Amino acid sequence: MRMLKIFPASVVIFYIIHSVSTWNMWQFKLPKINLKRDSYNPWCYINECCNKDWINFKRARLQGNLTKYLFGQPFVDAAVNALAAHYNPYFPSSKALTLSFHGMTGVGKNFVSKFIVDSIYRKGFKSKYVHQFIGRMHFSEQKDVKQNKELLHGWLKGNISDCPQQLIIFDEVDKMVPDILNSIKPIIDNRDDVEGVDYSKAIFIFLSNTGAHIINEHYHDLYFKEGKAREEMKISDFETFIEKVAFNEQGGFENCDLINHNLIDHYIPFLPLEEKHVIKCIKNEFMLWSVANPAQEHVEEILQDIQWGPEETKIFSKTGCRRLGQKVATLVDKHYRHIAFDNEKNEL
Secondary structure, eight states: OOOOOOOOHHHHHHHHHHHHHHTTOSSSOOOOOOTTSSOOOGGGGTSOOSSTTTBOOOHHHHHHHHHHHOOSOGGGHHHHHHHHHHTOTTSOOSSOEEEEEEOOTTSSHHHHHHHHHHHHBTTGGGSTTEEEEEHHHHSOOGGGHHHHHHHHHHHHHHHHHHOSOOEEEEEOGGGSOTTGGGGGHHHHSSOSOBTTBOOTTOEEEEEEOTTHHHHHHHHHHHHHTSOOOGGGOOTHHHHHHHHHHHHHSSSTTTTOHHHHTTOOOEEEEOOOOOHHHHHHHHHHHHHHTTOSSOOHHHHHHHHHTSOEEOTTTOOEETTTTTTHHHHHHHHHHHHOHHHHHHHHHHHO
């Protein structure tokens, strides 16, 4: 009598799911299984896990999105290179990667953060390994500093213990009370581990308006007084100014140990946007409504609503590309409704 071979239930479920996916019977796209791995958890086939199927840096995707959607920011390549180095499998990072984005409102800091997240995590901002703290919402009360420092340190330790490849964004750092960020100094320091936890695979991104006025003024001087084109400027032209202003201005970086101990890996200045950059933003917004060739008069109508500075030259948008989406949507409804309506019908 032939004996039946008994397989573990997890193996049976694994091959059932794999077989069904190869028949292409389902309408949604299932992830590919890497059968070359020594082991594979079937649970991770449809549920997000801390592995390369769900967390995998795609440099080409990030570079492509930046080229297509970001304008006038030549220094973001430094962030791309830093991420590539952080994920280099042959030279593992010795510390958590820390990026600090500085510039005025509307110049692309949040935009770039989103593209970074999308290039690493398959679920993007919906990933359980991506977290965002907002200064004025989470860390704006001086009376809560001690408690918040303890909570933040404990929360980071717990999450990074579960999955080392966490990405944490601190937005509106300039709206945070001082001393909060000092609690993460041991976490991003150059150590193999802290209290048994390895933090070297984590990424911290800080977004701040701190130093925006210095960036704008210095760019204006380089452009007009020294005759330097935007593309000819170097990140080193701004980095020292940003570091000094961030350390001395009121906000989350004020007298901060992260700066004092040189634990911010890269200060990325975001330059003010000129008219040519704003026009590209406007046309991109029209493209979202499937309007490939908006009338020049409609582009000019939006440009007239924008405030420009500084007073002596008026070459920079004071709000960058912010609020353009609402202005474009109004014009689309007024002048291009038939295109938007046809697009909706095609999608249905």
